[in-house]
Amino acid sequence: MTATMTRPARTASTAPQGISLTLDGVTYRYGRSRTATTPAGLGPVDLRVQPGEFLCVVGPSGSGKSTLLSLLAGFLRPQTGEIRLGDTPLRGPDPRLTLVQQEPALFPWRTVAGNVAFGLERQRLPRAERTARVEDTLRLVGLEGYGPRRVHELSGGQRQRVSLARALAVQPQLLLLDEPFSALDDRTRTVLSDELLGIWWERKVTVVFVTHNLEEALALGQRVVALRGGEVVLDGPARELSVGQLRETLEE
Numbered sequence: 252m253t254a255t256m257t258r259p260a261r262t263a264s265t266a267p268q269g270i271s272l273t274l275d276g277v278t279y280r281y282g283r284s285r286t287a288t289t290p291a292g293l294g295p296v297d298l299r300v301q302p303g304e305f306l307c308v309v310g311p312s313g314s315g316k317s318t319l320l321s322l323l324a325g326f327l328r329p330q331t332g333e334i335r336l337g338d339t340p341l342r343g344p345d346p347r348l349t350l351v352q353q354e355p356a357l358f359p360w361r362t363v364a365g366n367v368a369f370g371l372e373r374q375r376l377p378r379a380e381r382t383a384r385v386e387d388t389l390r391l392v393g394l395e396g397y398g399p400r401r402v403h404e405l406s407g408g409q410r411q412r413v414s415l416a417r418a419l420a421v422q423p424q425l426l427l428l429d430e431p432f433s434a435l436d437d438r439t440r441t442v443l444s445d446e447l448l449g450i451w452w453e454r455k456v457t458v459v460f461v462t463h464n465l466e467e468a469l470a471l472g473q474r475v476v477a478l479r480g481g482e483v484v485l486d487g488p489a490r491e492l493s494v495g496q497l498r499e500t501l502e503e
């Protein structure tokens with residue numbers, strides 16, 4: 252990650268717009284272990300993410316980042332409290348949100364276009380519209396013309412672009428990203444981070460980006476939330492925070 256990363260000066264397009272995300276007293280505890288007195292997990296967490304906001308979540312290993320994302324993705328249900336997308340309680344995986352994971356989970360038997368089209372198949376779009384949407388999204392992630400290729404022909408960075416395109420093709424209102432660039436080399440990571448900012452700027456989607464990399468969080472996020480021991484220990488605008496301050500808070 253470099254300090255030179257800048258937000259691209261693009262004009263924002265009209266659609267689709269991001270949605271607000273609200274967590275009210277959300278907890279999730281895994282089964283009580285024999286050694287730990289307090290069961291591991293998350294919460295209680297109160298958080299409100301504004302429509303179109305880019306939030307980065309940081310924290311050391313075991314701080315609850317994945318648990319939080321699993322709750323937001325609807326894979327886990329809060330044991331107490333409530334998560335709302337806009338005004339609606341989240342009750343499980345929701346078509347208004349998509350998740351990009353650390354390792355791109357692509358279908359090797361499908362082409363690049365086939366992978367990107369996957370989520371659209373459930374939307375029952377007319378074929379021509381589906382094809383246009385796939386092409387547009389591939390262009391958006393810098394893979395114009397890659398549609399007919401097979402996944403195994405691609406580099407790690409290109410695969411993660413396909414994964415991002417698949418998540419974006421359905422035009423989510425909330426995009427969840429779980430350490431999406433951590434397996435990539437520094438240069439590819441910087442390029443993709445910059446491109447993600449461009450896409451966010453253009454689409455105005457709400458983003459929750461989980462990373463253990465503090466520099467990355469400050470470079471990408473408008474706002475940074477730090478987790479420690481399953482609790483929010485810091486929440487502030489990225490421009491007012493420093494790596495040292497985050498590190499200090501997380502190590503206390």
Ligand SMILES: Nc1ncnc2c1ncn2[C@@H]1O[C@H](COP(=O)(O)OP(=O)(O)OP(=O)(O)O)[C@@H](O)[C@H]1O
Pocket residue numbers: 281282291292293310311312313314315316317318319463
């Ligand atoms: N399936 C599970 N069963 C029991 N405990 C779990 C389970 N998953 C996570 N935990 C515990 O819950 C706590 C939070 O874990 P979580 O995976 O959310 O942290 P994390 O910040 O994502 O860590 P990492 O950066 O290593 O992925 C940890 O103490 C972890 O050991």
